Amino acid sequence: MTETWRRHWRESRRETRDLLRLALPICGAQLAQSGMSVADVIMAGRASARDLAAVSVGSSLWLPLMLFMTGTLMGLTPIVAQLLGARRDTAIRPFVHQALWLALLLGGLAAVLLVWGVAPVFRLMAVPGPVAELSGDYLAMVALGMPGVAIYQALRAFSDGMNHTRPTLWISLVGLAANIPCNYLLIYGGDGLVALFGDALPAPLATLPALGAQGCGIATAIAMWVMCLTMIGFTRRSKVFAPIQLWLTWHRPQREQLAELLHVGIPIGVAIFVEVTLFTLIALLIASFGEITVAAHQVALNYTSILFMLPLSLAMALTVRVGNTLGGGAPRRARFVAANGALxxxxxxxxxxxxxxxxxxxxxxxxxxxxxVQELALSLIYLALLYQVSDSLQVTLAGALRGYKDTRIIMAITLISYWLAGLGSGYLLAGGHWPGIPALGVYGYWIGMIAGLSVAAVLLGWRLWRISREWCHDAPAMAGD
Structure with a gap:
């Protein structure tokens, strides 16, 4: 028994090392991208409470769209990982090209929705008029960058599936380096430059207009295109991708490969969209509570989302590890990889x-x-302590299931957990519709998030146990097991 535990401990240490080797660069990239959101919130908040509210409400609309695109394109990652594990390198390039065609389509549609589709949402959710107008200007600028960020995400999914996660780290840092100075210049204008460099600043620079939330949107779009173009350049020139010959020839849209990509990717996109929609709808529903509540909610959610980047990165790395292991014909080993990742x-x-x-x-x-705002935000953050375990477990379990290409069940579980258990209970608690419980306001929605994430963790754990057992029973024992 002692020797068995020692062997498991050695295997766990080895697998954890391999998982973290993939996950830590992904985490750095996620943190850099989150740093853009943090910079947006902090800089807009320093401009005015209205600018902060406009950016907060606007972000709750464009981020779900971007994450739906990202999730759909993430369907490329397990496909590439399994092909790589099976040593079928020549089959990778056509799938990447289909993902790029899909990225162009999704990015264009997202831009159209952000320009012409947000006004009815603002009216439906009773967003105050001045905040809605300013948020619309912000979203119109962000829309310009959506095609660029979609192309970047497709190439990132390819790079991650190839076990090369460091490029996304460095390119995300490039995007952050572009975002912060552009934010400062465009949000604060000449007054901000004078405060930074003094009265000796040339007159043309000193008289630049302060665009507030709209300038924040322009800076976001610039950063998106900087990341896109940098990733294109890297995949063209890097030797690590040379065997794939990604840009040597071009494949037109192919129905069969697009169908497989969509079969795996759309459920991922929908699941991520539904998860984020829980937070998005809450942000819109509390807009009528006033600017203080909206700002505090955004601050608390923004900070807790930063810490969420590490379990999210583990989940993305776990998709690659499980996919590689399954592609190599070792389902029992894949089951161990998934369980270790959850731990x-x-x-x-x-x-x-x-x-x-x-x-x-x-x-x-x-x-x-x-x-x-500080007092309310702190009380929400302390409430967030309760859902860290369920949130981390549900995202890592979902990552393992994506490695199995078992994505439809994730979509179904997400719908049940977040919209019914999470948003449903949050609405009842916030408005005082639960018998015997007074209206809890914004706290009710945060309690609902705890409920939704907990239900998701339990259901995803059950599904992973079942699907991994089926793979082990259906496949013959392999040497890699």
């Missing part, structure tokens, strides 16, 4: 709880000087 995700959740407890106060003060 690592649980440990990360406990680490996040500790970080939230120790750093919440100083971090919230960085977001806003408003004491009312």
């Amino acid at each position: 690592v995700g649980l440990l990360v959740a406990l680490l996040n709880d500790l970080l939230l407890w120790l750093t919440a106060g100083p971090v919230v003060a960085l977001y806003t000087p408003n004491p009312a």
